[in-house]
Amino acid sequence: MVKNATTLTFYGGVDEIGGNKILLQDGDTRVFFDFGMSYAMKKQFYSPPFLSPKSEKSLQELGILPKLEGVYKFDDKPPAVDAVFISHGHLDHSAYLSFIKREIPVYCGETTRTILQALSEVRRADLEFSVADLNFKTFRTGRKIKVGGLEVEPFHVDHSVPGAYGFVIHTSNGAVVYTGDFRDHGAKPEMTHDFVEGAVKSEPVAIVTEATNMTGAAISSEAEVESKLHSIVSEVEGIVLAEFAFSDVDRLNSFYHIAKKNNRCLAVSLKQAHLLEALRKDKGLTVPDLDDESVMVFRKSKKRFDKWERELIERYAGKNKVFDVFEVSKQQCNVVLAISFYDFEEMVSLQPAAGSCYVLSASEPFNEEMEIDYERMVNWVSHYGMPQYHVHVSGHMMPLQLKKALRQVNAKRIFPVHTESAGLFSKFMRDLKSEVTLVEKGKEYKL
Numbered sequence: 001m002v003k004n005a006t007t008l009t010f011y012g013g014v015d016e017i018g019g020n021k022i023l024l025q026d027g028d029t030r031v032f033f034d035f036g037m038s039y040a041m042k043k044q045f046y047s048p049p050f051l052s053p054k055s056e057k058s059l060q061e062l063g064i065l066p067k068l069e070g071v072y073k074f075d076d077k078p079p080a081v082d083a084v085f086i087s088h089g090h091l092d093h094s095a096y097l098s099f100i101k102r103e104i105p106v107y108c109g110e111t112t113r114t115i116l117q118a119l120s121e122v123r124r125a126d127l128e129f130s131v132a133d134l135n136f137k138t139f140r141t142g143r144k145i146k147v148g149g150l151e152v153e154p155f156h157v158d159h160s161v162p163g164a165y166g167f168v169i170h171t172s173n174g175a176v177v178y179t180g181d182f183r184d185h186g187a188k189p190e191m192t193h194d195f196v197e198g199a200v201k202s203e204p205v206a207i208v209t210e211a212t213n214m215t216g217a218a219i220s221s222e223a224e225v226e227s228k229l230h231s232i233v234s235e236v237e238g239i240v241l242a243e244f245a246f247s248d249v250d251r252l253n254s255f256y257h258i259a260k261k262n263n264r265c266l267a268v269s270l271k272q273a274h275l276l277e278a279l280r281k282d283k284g285l286t287v288p289d290l291d292d293e294s295v296m297v298f299r300k301s302k303k304r305f306d307k308w309e310r311e312l313i314e315r316y317a318g319k320n321k322v323f324d325v326f327e328v329s330k331q332q333c334n335v336v337l338a339i340s341f342y343d344f345e346e347m348v349s350l351q352p353a354a355g356s357c358y359v360l361s362a363s364e365p366f367n368e369e370m371e372i373d374y375e376r377m378v379n380w381v382s383h384y385g386m387p388q389y390h391v392h393v394s395g396h397m398m399p400l401q402l403k404k405a406l407r408q409v410n411a412k413r414i415f416p417v418h419t420e421s422a423g424l425f426s427k428f429m430r431d432l433k434s435e436v437t438l439v440e441k442g443k444e445y446k447l
């Protein structure tokens, strides 16, 4: 009997952090793992909002969206892909679902779907991020999904967004492991250990691994972040302004615990409140309750509110939970205000009091949801005389831990993705038994 050929082709995540789009073919079965937006490639050509892509044609012309047939909703050809699996809700792994043909099933964790939907509700519809009418099919750890000749086994992993998964994919030529984004120093390292254990058992022929943190690595943990936040917040005399990623629930919990411990309220944006409401329904997650006395909702100053914003304000205004910038300004020493760089205009009305501090709790300058405009941020906080603290722990595995995991998994081949340091990675891993392949974009690798 002739065995089916199994191949991997990488259309994104090659020599860049994010933008993962990995095609696995097994005989006639074709499945994509992740379909993210490439921040790095976009930045080479665009500078939103004034210079933004107008259509998918521009994105394809510039090589930001790969040229593929039977994948996109704007092409008339029949679907040429059986499914797309999304590892987690960060946009560098999921945003370009926007372009996927609506009849192609999209498999992701339940939490990922909740996050993507909440995100689409709070953003204006835009070319590069729309999940409307997608054919979502959700899974949880422990379920196995059959797609054509493949069997896909999702495993929860620890990452800087809840509902992140790695996959063990059983093909006709052995198992292929895809890590997605993962770490083992977050709030739930045991999830990553479960994944690694599952990967070891599958005796894989290949592992596609993220290798984000090959430079600038650090030893820290979410618990350490929380204790550092306490050292800061307990000494601040004015307001604490906090910048962290919208969907980083672990970080949000850390700020919430520390606000509470220091008799302050954590003030969250309407956008964050909307996501929290959606995530509260997720039984597997612990997130602060908006009704909690240590949480308040911050309504930024603007003339017109969207429908979802008006509804949210109505739901919590009666409970005396919604505050505008003037009300927050009067009680600065009682508040930790979660603020995004894009809302810095609020500072003009807020007038941070003497002794206020700004805590940047995201990676600098890259963050998987936005690009922090570091220089302008520094100008703002300097103008208001606020020192800036950087308290953060990465969402990605550190080099030594990654090597240990890869040694355990002992796959025949390793394909590093989601990194700007593949060469360094390959040298660092050179004494492993696995053969490291430096990936070229668009090239097909036979397993």
Ligand SMILES: [Zn+2]
Binding pocket: 017, 018, 019, 090, 092, 093, 181, 368, 418
């Ligand atoms: Zn990523």
Ligand SMILES: [Zn+2]
Binding pocket: 088, 090, 159, 181, 368, 395
């Ligand atoms: Zn991620």
